[in-house]
Structure formats: C-alpha cells, structure tokens
Amino acid sequence: MAKRNGKNIKGIISALLVPFDEEGRVNEAGLRQIIRHNIDEMKVDGLYVGGSTGENFLIETDVKKQIFDIAKDESKDDIHLIAQVGGMNVYEAIELGQYATELGYDAISAVTPFYYKFSFAEVKEYYQDIVNAVDNDLIIYSIPVLTGIEMGLKEFEELFALDNIIGVKFTAADFYLLERLRHSFPDVLIYSGFDEMLFPAAIYEVDGAIGSTYNVNGIRARGILEAVKDNDLAKARQLQKESNDLIEAILANGLYPTLKRLLQLEGCDEGPFLSRKPMASITDEQLEEAKRIHEELL
Numbered sequence: 001m002a003k004r005n006g007k008n009i010k011g012i013i014s015a016l017l018v019p020f021d022e023e024g025r026v027n028e029a030g031l032r033q034i035i036r037h038n039i040d041e042m043k044v045d046g047l048y049v050g051g052s053t054g055e056n057f058l059i060e061t062d063v064k065k066q067i068f069d070i071a072k073d074e075s076k077d078d079i080h081l082i083a084q085v086g087g088m089n090v091y092e093a094i095e096l097g098q099y100a101t102e103l104g105y106d107a108i109s110a111v112t113p114f115y116y117k118f119s120f121a122e123v124k125e126y127y128q129d130i131v132n133a134v135d136n137d138l139i140i141y142s143i144p145v146l147t148g149i150e151m152g153l154k155e156f157e158e159l160f161a162l163d164n165i166i167g168v169k170f171t172a173a174d175f176y177l178l179e180r181l182r183h184s185f186p187d188v189l190i191y192s193g194f195d196e197m198l199f200p201a202a203i204y205e206v207d208g209a210i211g212s213t214y215n216v217n218g219i220r221a222r223g224i225l226e227a228v229k230d231n232d233l234a235k236a237r238q239l240q241k242e243s244n245d246l247i248e249a250i251l252a253n254g255l256y257p258t259l260k261r262l263l264q265l266e267g268c269d270e271g272p273f274l275s276r277k278p279m280a281s282i283t284d285e286q287l288e289e290a291k292r293i294h295e296e297l298l
C-alpha cells in the first residue's frame with residue numbers, strides 16, 4: 001500500500017548523482033556518501049532518484065532497482081524520495097514504479113517517452129498505463145530540449161486530470177507557460193527544473209525545485225526560495241548570480257563529471273566516481289578546472 005506522501009514534497013530536491021567504477025558497476029560506498037552529503041550538508045528536502053543526473057538511461061533495470069534500494073536504505077525516512085521510473089519502455093516503468101512504491105518512495109516520476117516522435121495521445125496513454133498499474137502519486141517529467149516532446153497548457157490539463165498525477169517537473173525556459181500553469185493549476189505541484197533559472201521560477205511560486213547542481217549548491221538554492229518568499233528580491237537575485245557563476249563553470253567543464261568531482265572534493269571520497277559509458281569520465285584538464293571551481297565558486 002502506497003503512503004501517498006507526494007503532496008508533501010516541496011523545497012529543494014537533488015537529482016541524485018551516481019558514481020560508477022571501471023566496470024560500470026555502482027560504487028555503493030560512494031553513492032551512500034553522496035546521499036549523506038545531500039541530507040547532512042545540503043539539507044535537501046528530498047532526492048530525485050533515477051533521473052538523467054543519475055545516468056539512468058544508460059543502466060539496466062536491476063541496477064536501477066539497486067540504486068532505489070540504496071537511496072531508501074541510506075536516507076530512511078529522513079527526506080522525501082521520488083523515483084524516476086520513466087523511459088522508452090512502459091513495461092519497465094511500471095515494474096520500477098511498483099518496485100519503488102513497495103520500498104516506500106513518496107512518489108514516482110516519469111519522463112515523457114523520447115526518441116520516437118510520440119504523439120500526445122501516445123504520451124497520455126503511457127502515463128495512463130503507469131498510473132493504472134502503480135499505486136502511487138506521479139510527477140510528470142517534462143524536458144522538451146532532451147525528449148523533443150513539447151506540451152502546452154491543454155496537454156498538461158489533460159494529464160493533470162488523470163488520477164494520481166500530482167505534479168510536474170518543469171524543465172524549460174518557457175516562463176509564459178510556467179505562469180499559465182501556475183495560475184491554472186494552483187493545487188498541482190510544480191518543480192523548477194533548470195537550476196540556473198530558479199529565481200524567476202520562484203517568483204512564479206513553484207512548489208520546489210529538482211536539479212543536479214543542488215548536490216553541491218543546495219544551500220544557496222534554499223536561500224533563493226526563502227528570499228523570494230520573504231520578498232527580498234535583491235538577495236534572491238544575488239544568490240542566483242553566485243549560483244550561475246558556479247553553474248556556468250560546471251556546464252563549461254562537463255556537467256556530471258564536474259559535479260562528481262566537486263562531491264569528492266567535499267569529502268565523498270570512497271572509491272571511483274566515474275561515469276557510465278558511453279558518457280565520458282573526467283580528464284586531467286577537467287580535474288584541474290574542477291579544483292579551481294571548488295576553490296573559487298563553491
């Protein structure tokens with residue numbers, strides 16, 4: 001029986017990074033350190049497990065389950081857990097959704113299916129199939145720049161009308177659509193998906209933010225949400241500026257390898273922090289730059 005805690009998930013949620021070893025296996029000790037770093041140092045409200053940031057589309061179903069297990073075991077009930085289960089295989093999405101629900105995940109999330117140019121009718125049926133089969137709350141993951149699936153107000157309205165769909169991780173720079181969604185669906189949970197645009201998203205009263213850089217920049221991000229709530233826009237803008245100096249440098253140096261290196265420099269030091277092939281692991285030059293980023297921008 002699902003706990004149905006989805007509606008409580010607000011605030012800063014890190015998209016969990018996963019360190020791999022030379023053979024592409026999960027470095028469990030390192031992963032546990034990253035989870036602890038998020039909880040103890042970044043003070044995050046939750047973790048988004050199995051996202052792009054976790055290199056999730058590069059790994060096997062049983063490894064996805066292993067990562068869900070480790071995240072639950074390490075974080076217990078201290079924070080909210082969202083399991084990203086979506087992909088191009090709806091049967092796998094259902095299997096993973098049921099698995100994470102059994103483990104006690106507060107909600108599941110599913111990216112829109114990608115690669116083939118699916119029609120909206122196909123996308124809707126995909127979500128319908130998942131919520132029919134999984135007894136949990138579901139957060140849509142919309143990231144058109146990577147999936148090619150663009151949805152407007154009408155499409156979101158149809159999806160939000162499905163039972164158990166409670167929110168959307170909105171990873172787009174379309175602030176017009178964001179405003180229309182917020183205004184039209186005051187009870188739907190909306191999470192900002194681009195960390196570099198958290199401040200403007202917060203002005204439109206998103207419920208929280210889900211992103212990769214919160215693994216290392218969670219404190220500033222929380223500061224942005226709080227400053228906007230307190231109507232201190234100058235402070236929020238300053239924190240976004242500092243965050244974006246950091247994010248710009250991270251993106252230029254390679255997003256996931258640099259984030260993993262920054263975590264190592266923050267003391268998550270157990271075992272290899274490699275990427276899953278075909279994603280490249282960090283080079284010596286990138287290591288040097290990560291050191292500079294750590295010293296000057298974090």
Ligand SMILES: CC(=O)N[C@H](C=O)[C@@H](O)[C@H](O)[C@H](O)CO
Pocket residue numbers: 015052053143146171193194195196210211212213247251255
């Ligand atoms: C593809 C990807 O990683 N997207 C993340 C969330 O959706 C973001 O957190 C970005 O990584 C971040 O905003 C940097 O661009």
Ligand SMILES: CC(=O)C(=O)O
Pocket residue numbers: 015016048050051052053054210211212
């Ligand atoms: C939220 C994000 O970065 C992800 O898909 O992992």
